[in-house]
Amino acid sequence: MGRTIIEKIIQAHSRDDAAAGRIVWMDLDVRSARDFGGPNVVKNFEREYGGSPPADAAKTVFTFDLCAPACSLKYADNQQACRDFARKHGIQVFDVDRGVGTHVMIEEGLARPNGTVVGTDSHMNILGAVGCFGQGMGDVDVAFAFKTGRTWFEVPESVKVVLKGRLSPAAEAKDLTLFLCRELGTKRIALHSAEFYGEAVRDLALSGRITLCSMITEMAGIIGFIPENGPVVADADASYAGLVEFDVSGLPPQVAVPPSPNAVRPLADVRGTRIDSGFIGSCTNGRTEDFARAAEILKGRKVKKGVMLKIVPATRRVYEEMLKRGVLETLFRSGAIIVNPGCGGCAEGHVGLTGKGEVQISTGNRNFPGKQGQGQTYLAGPAVVAASCVAGEIAGPEDL
């Protein structure tokens, strides 16, 4: 019988039969930890394995992206504990200058089609965008993976999601993603791998594929793959747990309203909601294309007085591309605050803080209560966030 994408990737890394539903031991091409989780990985590792080395230092990495550079003594201590461990064992560190770990691993070629990567990031499954199995894990799992290079995994069943029709120019990859967050909720692909088919995803560039794959976690899925024009495909006779179809032609811009990424409405329903701040960045919308789209809207315009617009590129490479293409200057002239690359904006404690009563519109992926401080967070694509920051209220580019 044919195999789904996830079955094929896991099978290539396991001696067990990697059919859906089986629990297998699989080899991991890359095992990573970051500055949240990483210090606990080090602590677990040293408690359990003393000063002995990891299975393969060359396949082990740290990526510091959450509190970068450290904004408190505690995080400075935690990052240094990881650096000391890394130096001792010859492990590579993508340090606080580099940006979001998953994106850095894609750029550096560590996350490859058909590969397997784990790390202490629940959005590690973003790597599905390049046909790589990625999975977020806790610090026990990752410490064990550092030492053994392996992990146990229950091979999930797959759901086929067919998206008919083409996206209109008004709709971005984020709008499609938020639409799926609403339609699939946290039940329809829960604990499954999703394979996305159809014209709407065939047209997506890598940045758009990243946006879609980054929110599979919010749909409670294991991972998402886009075989259309992608490097990894399923067998023609693979078996699926379900088939879901949507027609997305004419889809208008979408906004997730607090307090859930699955509470999604068309822009028209929330247009005019007053905002205090905006955020563009995150592993969901932190690519050059995302900022270029925002810059198109902000060119020759100003962020409304009294509104803060925070910009966080995903990686240093993105930052450089923004610099070369003039995107950075356009954003700067609009009045935006531009911060160094990383996960700032999603974790409380860096640039992601909102005060009680503050209303924020963000390109991030989560708006759970208290996720980014005490305020209310709406989620949208870069075009809607940029337009909203000019208008001072939730708006689309056509409203300016």
Added chain:
Amino acid sequence: MDENIRQGRAVVLLDKQGEIIEDIDTDQIFHNAHLHITDIAQMGSYALGNLEGWKDFPKTGREGDILIAGRNFGAGSSRQQAVDCFAALKVGAILAPSFSAIYFRNAVNSGFPVLKIHGLETMIAGAGIVTGDVIRFDVRSGRAENVTRGGALKIEPMSPVQYDIFLAGDLFKYGKNMK
């Protein structure tokens, strides 16, 4: 004592309307403001610290309590602290119709009992399970009962891997005995 048997006071995570709370995410269980903490003993006082109506759980909870939650418990981040905070309080187990994949793994690998329970909504609606009831279950067979009210609970037994890791204590101890 049979290590497969767990018994304790049920604590049913209901909202103000008396509905079981679904999709409880890790920021409600152990907020990201406390992620710098690496000592498990310090984690207990933050358990459920951001879940409306349950913020005082570290004070009101008792050793051995069995937490009962709605579906997709532990959604969100990969933080191990969201499991460890309950282990620190010596919570006996967590039962829910489903867990997020990462949360479930984290608990399994720590040897902390997390089990799937079926028919929960019907039981809650019919007052078949109420906070304070004593419940008892066998993690191996799935046999479970409400000791206080009588009646069976439908619990899925642990998978072989989960059970082996649970018996060993955690993934590290289990791994040391692997070939």
